[in-house]
Amino acid sequence: MPSFKKLLQELGASEATPNETVRTFRKGLGMTLKEVEEVTGIRESHLSAIENGKIEMTQHYAEVFAVTFALHPTAFLYPNGEFKKSRELQAIENKAKKYIVRARPEMKSKKRRAV
Numbered sequence: 001m002p003s004f005k006k007l008l009q010e011l012g013a014s015e016a017t018p019n020e021t022v023r024t025f026r027k028g029l030g031m032t033l034k035e036v037e038e039v040t041g042i043r044e045s046h047l048s049a050i051e052n053g054k055i056e057m058t059q060h061y062a063e064v065f066a067v068t069f070a071l072h073p074t075a076f077l078y079p080n081g082e083f084k085k086s087r088e089l090q091a092i093e094n095k096a097k098k099y100i101v102r103a104r105p106e107m108k109s110k111k112r113r114a115v
Contacts, residue, residue, distance in 0.1 A: 018057035019050055021079040025069040026051075040064050 016024060026036055033044045033051075040047075042064070049055045062076040069075075085093065101108045 016079040017053060018062070018076050018079055019053040019055075021076050022047075022057075022065055023051040025065070025071065025075075029069060036068060039068050 033047050036047055037044045050061060057076055062073040065076050066073040
């Protein structure tokens with residue numbers, strides 16, 4: 001079975017966002033928005049908004065699209081196999097570092113080597 005990244009490339013996607021990934025797989029299967037609505041129960045207008053990035057990809061939607069397109073939910077949550085942190089998550093990570101280093105001092109020395 002080809003890797004997820006290779007499958008995305010075969011379907012014509014490059015670096016995709018979660019929302020673009022939905023469109024890529026829908027079109028790759030030759031499905032219309034109406035057909036996805038029939039399968040998922042999500043209104044066509046709502047599906048379009050998801051595909052266009054007007055509605056955020058949530059775990060629920062990722063699970064719905066995963067079963068619709070016979071994939072794993074991470075295909076929609078982490079397209080390209082990457083976990084991209086929002087500014088909010090980066091801020092949380094920065095605040096948490098002092099606690100992580102306190103509990104796991106080896107993390108401090110690993111960070112220096114990585115820099």
